[in-house]
Amino acid sequence: MKATIGILQFPGSNCDADCADTLSRHFQIKSQYIWHTEKTLPNVSGIVIPGGFSYGDYLRSGALAAHSVCMQAVREFAARGGPVFGICNGFQILTETKLLPGALIGNSGGSFRCEYIHVKPTTNGYLGQLMPPHQKAWSMPIAHGEGRYVIDEEGLEELRQQGQIALQYTDANGAVDAVGNPNGSMDNIAGVTSRDGRIVGMMPHPERATDTIMGGSCDGLNLWRHFLTMAG
Amino acid sequence: MKYEVIVQLKGEVLDPAGRAIKETLQRLGTTAVQDVQVSRRFVVDLEDSTNDPKALVESLARDYFANSVAETFTIKAL
Numbered sequence: 001m002k003a004t005i006g007i008l009q010f011p012g013s014n015c016d017a018d019c020a021d022t023l024s025r026h027f028q029i030k031s032q033y034i035w036h037t038e039k040t041l042p043n044v045s046g047i048v049i050p051g052g053f054s055y056g057d058y059l060r061s062g063a064l065a066a067h068s069v070c071m072q073a074v075r076e077f078a079a080r081g082g083p084v085f086g087i088c089n090g091f092q093i094l095t096e097t098k099l100l101p102g103a104l105i106g107n108s109g110g111s112f113r114c115e116y117i118h119v120k121p122t123t124n125g126y127l128g129q130l131m132p133p134h135q136k137a138w139s140m141p142i143a144h145g146e147g148r149y150v151i152d153e154e155g156l157e158e159l160r161q162q163g164q165i166a167l168q169y170t171d172a173n174g175a176v177d178a179v180g181n182p183n184g185s186m187d188n189i190a191g192v193t194s195r196d197g198r199i200v201g202m203m204p205h206p207e208r209a210t211d212t213i214m215g216g217s218c219d220g221l222n223l224w225r226h227f228l229t230m231a232g
Numbered sequence: 233m234k235y236e237v238i239v240q241l242k243g244e245v246l247d248p249a250g251r252a253i254k255e256t257l258q259r260l261g262t263t264a265v266q267d268v269q270v271s272r273r274f275v276v277d278l279e280d281s282t283n284d285p286k287a288l289v290e291s292l293a294r295d296y297f298a299n300s301v302a303e304t305f306t307i308k309a310l
Contacts, residue, residue, distance in 0.1 A: 060299060067296070096299070103301035105241070110248035150245060150302050184246065 002029055003231045006044035008074070008090075010036045010054035010065050015087065018207040019050050026210055026221060027228055036068045046083045046231030047074055049090030051143070051205060061104060061146045062092030071097055083230035084199045085223075088144055091191070091201035100192055100201045101159065102151035108184025112145040116216060117182050118170045119190045119204055124163040126197030130222045136174030138219035140204040142182060147203040149185035149192070156186060167191035167202055198230060233278050234310040235289040239298045240271035272297075275310065 005023055007016050016033060023029040032042055036054075041047070054065035065071065071093070078084050078099055086094040094100040107113060118137035121127035131138070151159065159165050167190040171180040181188045183203075191202030206220030241247045247269055254268040274297050278285050289307055298305040 059296065063296070063299070095301075103299050105245070105299075105302045106248055108246055108248055110252050152301070 003045040003228065004043070005029055005031045005046045005048055005228075005231060006034045006041055007031050007048045007050060008036065008070055009033050009050075010052065010068065012054045012056055013050050013052035013089070015051035015089075015205065015207060018205075019048050019087070022207045022210050022220075022224055023228075027224065029228065034070055036065070036070045038070045039073060041070075041073045041077055046085065046227060047077060048227075049074075049084065049086040049093050050207075051088030051090060054089055054093065057089070057146075060092075060096070062089055062094075062096040065089075065093045066096035075099065078194075078199055081196070081198055083227060085227045086199075086201040087205060087207065088142075088147075088203055091203055092146065094199065094201045099199055100194060101155055101164070102149055102189075102192065104146055104203070105148050105150055106146050107144070107148050107182070112143075113147070113182045114141070114143040115182070116140065117142050117190075117204060118172055118174070118180055119167045119202075120170050120174050120176075121167055122163070122165045125166045126163065126193045126200075127166045127191075127223070127226060128163075130226055132222075135219075137170045137172060138209070138222065139217040140206060140209040140220055141216065142204050144183070144203055147183040147185065149183075149187075149189040149203075151186060159189075159192060160187075162195055164193050164195065165189055165191075166193045166200060167204070200227065233280055233282070233285060235276045235278065235285065236308045236310050237274040237276065237289060237293045237297050237305055238271050238308075239274070239293070239303050239305045240269055241302055242304055245302050 209220030
């Protein structure tokens, strides 16, 4: 039997249905929504924390959701090695819960960025093998005002050493430079993983890069395939 | 009893709102302005009977109001 994936829903989540649609149409995977007040998780083999503006993003992006009832259950799920995939607001929630290191703060340019960008997995990271040889970078949309990844110097060095920098913003040719960095993230960081790679957080939206009919790329499918492999 | 908590970005972290305000003020001719920092102010009203209120407000600031990765906070009794 194929895996069932749990998708968290907070008041203000707005990418939950897109994630469910990606899972069902492209991978024939069933998903189950999990409301933020649930104390226990249903029998799922992976958790998606979708994008949006949980609790209106009051206090800070993801800060209130991090203290929600269902996130306690997600902590326990993650502690047992369950794979967790946080996208955009989901990434912010994962850093606020400290399940992932660092913080996501206001874009350095001061404005909300909603556009296609390029990213690539770092070669020594857990996603390093996902880039097809013919490609230099993946094209994916971002839509965030608070996506600037920051961490102290010591933490950044640890991320580098442990291969926890999952994705970096690049230019169209895959060069990690200032031009490709949409929000001022340190080291162009667009996504990180936990030490064991089982928790993945990223600011770009892979669920919005799954159909050419939408006018963009299908590069997001690489990330979903990886997550589903972990979920078994 | 009331306590004020002020949360702001650490000095080494770029404050884009502060920078935008500073640059606008300078552009408008207020050249004396060297820097502007934007912070957030929380006023917490506690029951008078609260045991060790300062410690409680400190824990609220640390666990909720500020993100210690990027922000610092100060506390003052009002």
